[in-house]
């Protein structure tokens with residue numbers, strides 16, 4: 001059985017559209033050229049430069065065969081015990097929260113805590129909007145994330161992509177790099 005690597009981006013995508021997660025995991029990846037993603041990367045590169053950067057996590061998924069959970073935490077305030085995730089807009093805030101909770105979960109699975117033994121918390125930063133949103137990880141979130149990861153593994157092991165989103169959710173498609181592939 002093929003080993004899967006599931007990261008926070010796939011968790012966010014899967015919540016929006018399982019097909020998007022499948023296409024991304026297959027390497028049919030086109031958002032590298034997207035202006036939106038480029039701006040997001042620019043914000044990443046230019047914000048919070050005084051904080052610690054670049055932590056890689058790679059953990060075996062609990063209860064799943066040949067699934068690794070991976071994450072690259074771009075910014076962490078170690079003294080304050082806060083993970084930061086920088087985003088451009090709040091258009092997909094629920095997916096952003098899922099992605100950040102996923103990273104908090106990885107830290108918990110890895111046994112990483114603040115110096116005082118308390119768990120890390122998360123903060124979504126929207127510098128262009130001058131807004132932040134605090135995100136915490138509850139026990140229920142952990143259960144839900146474990147179920148989500150199992151669902152993503154099932155999706156990624158499909159031989160063919162999941163169906164396109166229905167018309168009631170097509171607003172996501174307008175901003176998706178796969179729109180032409182799905183509807184062109």
Ligand code: SF4
Pocket residue numbers: 016017019020023163164165172173174176177178179180182
């Ligand atoms: S265009 Fe729509 S259906 Fe296709 S992958 Fe993107 S969000 Fe999903």
